Amino acid sequence: MERNLSLNLHVLVARLDRAGDRILRTEHNISYSRFLALTLVGELGVSTQRALADGLGVTEPSVSRMAAVLATEGLLDVQPDPAGGNRRQLSLTDEGKQLVASLRQEFEEKLAALVAHSGVPYAEFAEHTERLLATLDRVERESTK
Amino acid sequence: MERNLSLNLHVLVARLDRAGDRILRTEHNISYSRFLALTLVGELGVSTQRALADGLGVTEPSVSRMAAVLATEGLLDVQPDPAGGNRRQLSLTDEGKQLVASLRQEFEEKLAALVAHSGVPYAEFAEHTERLLATLDRVERESTK
DNA sequence: AATGCTAAGTTAGCATGCTAAGTTATGGGA
């Protein structure tokens, strides 16, 4: 059996994540997971833990702990939702905003450089990835319904 | 900022891994990570821990612990390499072989179904993924040299 | 008001990534 798609995808992402993690840790003293969480809150306007979990592709308990850590670090503000319900309203602190803003493009550019170097057409690959994610999303939502 | 490629790739794989893990755990009582490790040893002929780490995209300590666990479970045989050196020779036990053989295609087929459902051309996406992985591999090898 | 449903969040405990640092085996000079 030659290496197949699921294995290659898994390994590709594992390595990209690790490379990203190394850069962020050495240059900016933050992990890749934390950076992704802050990015979603800051740039995509995600504002509850439940929504953040969906956006990151992880479970609620993971986000619950992560939010607590980021709040302790002074990067994230977590408040009971004034509109009521058992919700937390998430937003970046000034420090969090500054961090996300300064790293916003750095990553995508590094990945774009790798893609260009490999000869893979960026737009097409990005579109395929997005389409797969949307489909998986739909399938998962339908199966729990 | 709209969702970008690195985030989408990360989340897509996180969800695929979780979906795979759930299926394997409920139907076959094994985790996805362990299944991948066994697959590489069984189907791709990987035979040292160092090579397995490279194949999986993880570090040596991760494999060291995983190999010990799989050996304890009776799925993997770990022996000092008779050719000498501080190496372990890895091979599947009969039980391990049986497990991998029975699951070999199940996964790739499920993913292929998802890809088909999304309308993304499988062959092209698989080729792009493989090319990116190969390029990343090359870049990483050159930078440590 | 009391009951029970649903959604969101938390807690506990385990699995498996990682880095840093140490160990073991081999081989090549001084």
Added chain:
DNA sequence: TCCCATAACTTAGCATGCTAACTTAGCATT
């Protein structure tokens, strides 16, 4: 022979995924 370099592996401890089970808050029905 002794020392050192290198590669493979292990150990220790932390970070962050997960599931299962529990708690909290609002709402709807009676």
